[in-house]
Amino acid sequence: MSKKIAVIDGNSLMHRAYHAVQTPMTAKDGTPTNAVFGFLTMLCKFIEMASPDAVVCAFDAGKPVHRIEAMAQYKAQRPPMDEELHVQFPVIQELLESMAIPVVKVPGWEGDDILGTIAARDEALGYETLLVTGDKDAYQLASELTRIVTTKKGITDVTINGPAEVEERYGVTPAQFIDYLGLMGDSSDNIPGVPGIGPKTATKLLQTYGSMEGIYEHVGELKGKQKENIENNRETAFLSREIATIVTDLDFPLDLEAVSFPAFDAADVEEAFGKYQLASPLARVLAMIDAEPPSREAKLEVAPMLEGDAGAAEVARAVAAGETIGVVNLIAGQDVNRSSLLYSFSKLQEFFGSLYLKVVLVVSAICAIIYVAWVLLNSPHTRHSSKKVHRYGRPRD
Secondary structure (H helix, E strand, O other), X not given: OOOEEEEEXXXXXXXXXXXXXXXXXXXXXXXXOHHHHHHHHHHHHHHHHHOOOEEEEEEOOOOOHHHHHHOOOOOXXXXXXXXXXXOOXXXXXXXXXXXXXXXXXXXXOOHHHHHHHHHHHHHHHOOEEEEEOOOHHHHHHOOOOEEEEXXXXXXXXXXXXXXXXXXXXXXXXXXXXXXXXXXXXEHHHOEOOOOOOOHHHHHHHHHHHOOHHXXXXXXXXXXXXXXXXXXXXXXXXXXXXXXXXXXXXXXXXXXXXXXXXXXXXXXHXXXXXXXXXXXXHHHHHHHOOOOOOOOOOOOOOOOOOOOHHHHHHHHHHHHHHOOOOOOOOOOOOOOOOXXXXXXXXXXXXXXXXXXXXXXXXXXXXXXXXXXXXXXXXXXXXXXXXXXXXXXXXXXOO
8 A cells, every 4th residue: 555654854854943933932931932833834834735644753862873983073063952942852752742743763873864764664665755854965865755855945945856856956866975975075064075076076076987986996087186185085985975874774663554644632732732832833733633722712700809918819829820810909998899890891991992993093184194295295286386487488497
C-alpha cells in the first residue's frame, strides 16, 4: 500500500521559526513561545499543503560525537544556543506528543541522520518521504521516492525538491551532492573543503569528472593554483565529504507501517496547547479532525460581597491564582444589591456608547471640513484666480 510519510527536522525548523517570529510571546508562566508558534505555523501550513499519511519529528540529541571524533572542529565555531530558544524545545516536543507525532532522538547523532535513516526505510517499503528541513545537506537524499521540503523565506513559503530540482539549482545530481560539499566545504558546519573551490568550480569539476575520485584520477589535467590546492588537500577533501555524508542506517525503534496522522485525541491537544495559550495553532490543529476549540467565553459569577480586610485578601488570592474578578467601589453607607450593580453596568455601557457616538461625530465633521477645503483649493476657478492676469486677458505663467 502506498504511503506518504513526512519527517520534520525539528532543530532546523525551531531555529528558522525563532529568527522569523520576532514578536515577544510568552505563556502564563513566562516561558517564551515565539519559536513554538512559528514552528506550529510552518507545520500546519505544510500538513495542509501536502496531506501526509504520517508525520515524524527528529531532534538532535547532544553533541554529534561521531562527527566530532572524525573532525574536532566540526561546528566548533557556533555560539551557544540562545536560552530563550533552548527552553522552547521541551515545549514543542510536549505539543508534538499531544498530537500523537512520534519524536525521535538518537544520542550522539543529528536530526539529519534520523531523516536519512527513515527515508531509507521508507524506500525499502515503497513509501514516499517528504523531508522538511532547512539544511541543504539533505539534498543528497533526494530520489524518486524522497523529496526535500525547504522554506524559501519567512515561515510559510516552501518548495518541494526532487532530483530534477536539485540538479537545476546546483548543477549536480543528488548522488554527487556529497562530493560537491566535500570540495567546497560548508562554513556553517565548519567543514573546510578544498581552499579556493567554491560552488561554481565544484559544479564544473563534477560535471567534467563525475565524482571526487574522478577528479583525483585526472588531477594532471588541471592547472595552476587549482591543481595545487586539490593535490595538497586530498585528505581534507575526502574527510569533508565523509563528515557531510548523512547516515542512513541508524538503529532506533519506529514502526513506519503503523504510524499515521491525524491520530490524536482532541482533549489531549486542547490541554497541551491551552497550557501555553496557543489559541490560533490549536484551532488549525483541531480543524484537521473537524473539531473546534473550546469556547473562550468567561462565565460571570456573582459571589457574596466582601468588605475591608476580607475583600483585600480575596483580591490578593485571585491575583496570585491568575483569576479574573470584579471589584466595586461603594460609597460608605450605601446599600447596593445585585440589581443596582447591574444598573451601574448598564450606565457604564450607556456612557461609553454615547462617548463613542460623540467621537464618531467629531471625526466625521473634521473629515467633511478637510474635504470641502480640498475641493475649494483644487477647483478650476480657484486655480485660475490665483494666477496673475496679462493685460490682454490671458493668465500669465
